[in-house]
Amino acid sequence: MFFKCTGYKMSEIFNKLYLYFQFPFVYYAMIAGILIALCSSLLGVTLVLKRFSFIGDGLSHVAFGAIAIAAVMNLTNQLILVLPVTIICAILLLSSGQNSKIKGDAALAMISVGSLAIGYLILNLFSKSSNLAGDVCAALFGSTSILTLTITDVWICGILSVLVVVIFLLFYHKIFAVTFDEDFMTATGVKAKTYNLIMATIFAVVIVLAMNLVGALLISALVIFPALSAMRVFKSFRAVTICAVIISVICATLGILISILAGTPVGSTIVAVDIVCFLIFSAAGKLKG
C-alpha cells in the first residue's frame, strides 16, 4: 500500500517535471543555473582561505547599485555598465594590501553598504516602474529573474562561464601558489600582483553572473558553502576544488528542481540545499577523523 502510494507520487513528480521542461524558460534556467554554480564554486576555496568570504557579498551589492543606475538610464543591456563597475571594485578591494589607510574589512563594508543604499535611493527617486518593491526584491533575492532569462541571456552566461573555467584552468597552479604564499612567490620573481588582478576580474564576472541565480544577498552562499563542505572531507587543493564544483552543481540542480516542484524561490532553495550538504559533509569529516 505504502509502496504503491510512493510509486504514484514519483510518477506524478516526473510528469510534472516533464510538463515544466516543455517550457524553454525552465531549461534555460536549468542551464544557466548549472553554469553559474560551476563557476562560482571554482574560486570559493581561494576566497575562503584568503579570508575574503564576504567579498562576494560586497561585490554583489556594488552590482546591485550598478543595476539600479543602468535601470534608470534605460540601458537595454545592463551588463555593459554592471560588469566593468563590478570588476573595478573587485580589483580595488582585492588589491588593497595591508598598507592602505582603510583596512580590508572596513573598506568592504563601506563599499557594500554604500552601493546598496545609493542603488535603492536611485531606484526610488527615478524609477518609472510600477512594481518597485518587486524589482528590488528580485534583485536582492533573485526570486524570479532566473525564470525570465531570454536565449541571449543564456548565451552570454554560457560564454562568460566558459571563459571563467578556461582562465581558471590555465592559471590553476598560479592561483594555488599565490593563495598559499604571496610573499614567497613575489620574492622568487612571480608576478603575484598580476595574478591577484586576474583572480579579482574572474570573481567579478562570476558575481555578476550569479546575481541572476540567487540575487545579491545570497551570492556568498553559492561561493562559500561548496568550498567549505569540500574542505571538511578532502585534503589536497585539487581534490577540494573538484569536489566543490561537483557539490555546487548537484546542489544547484536539486535546488532548481525543488523550487520548480514546490514553487519556492529559486535562490534561497539552492542555498538551503547547500546548507544541508554542508551539514552532511561536516558529519562525514568528523567520522573520517
Place this chain on the structure above:
Amino acid sequence: MTKSEPLITCQNLTLGYEGKIVISDLSFIVNKGDYLCITGNNGSGKSTLMKAILGLKPPMSGRIILDGGLAAGEIGYLPQQTMIQKDFPATVREVVRSGLLNRLGLRPFYNAAEKAMAEDNMKKLGIDGLAGRCYRELSGGQQQRTLLARALCATRKILLLDEPVAGLDPQATADLYTLIETLNHEGITIIMISHDVDISSGYATNMLRIDENK
C-alpha cells in the same frame, strides 16, 4: 677555498615602515657560499631587512645590489608560518611544486622535468614518503622541510630563512640545522634570521647583529 665572490651588497641601507626608521646606514656584503646569521632583539628590524633583501619592501635610502649572476627572483625564502597556511588544504607535493612557479612563465602546467625536480628535492629533504599527506597535518619540522624543498625548487643559489626553528622541539631543531648546513656545504648561500645566537653561531660563517637605534 675559492676567492670570495659578492652575491648581495647592501650599501648605506636605511629601512623602516610608515615613516619610522628601524635600521639606518647599514652596509654589508654577502659572498657566495657564506652562511650569514642575522640576530637581534624583537623589533630591531630583522624581518624588515629580510623583506628588503627579498625585494618585498623598497629601502628608504641606500642600495641593495645583486651580483654574481643572481637576478631578482632567484632568492629562495623560508617564511614564518602564516595564518592562511594553518588550515590550507594542500598536499606536500602540491606545496613543493609551487616553488617551480617562477619557471613557468606563461606556460599553464608543469612539465615532466620540473615534476621530477620536485620529487628529487622531496627525496633530498627526506619527505618523499609524505608527498601525498596534507600539509597542515604535519609536524612543525616536517612542515619546515616541505617549505625548504619548495625553496630549493625556486633556486639553487641562495636561501633566506626567517626564524626557521621557531616552535620546533630540540630534536627537530638539531635536524633542521644539520640539514641547512649540508645545503650550505653543497654551495648554497644561506642567510638566516635567528634569535638563538649560541646555536646558530656554531654553524654560521658570518654573524650580523642588529641592535635598536644603531
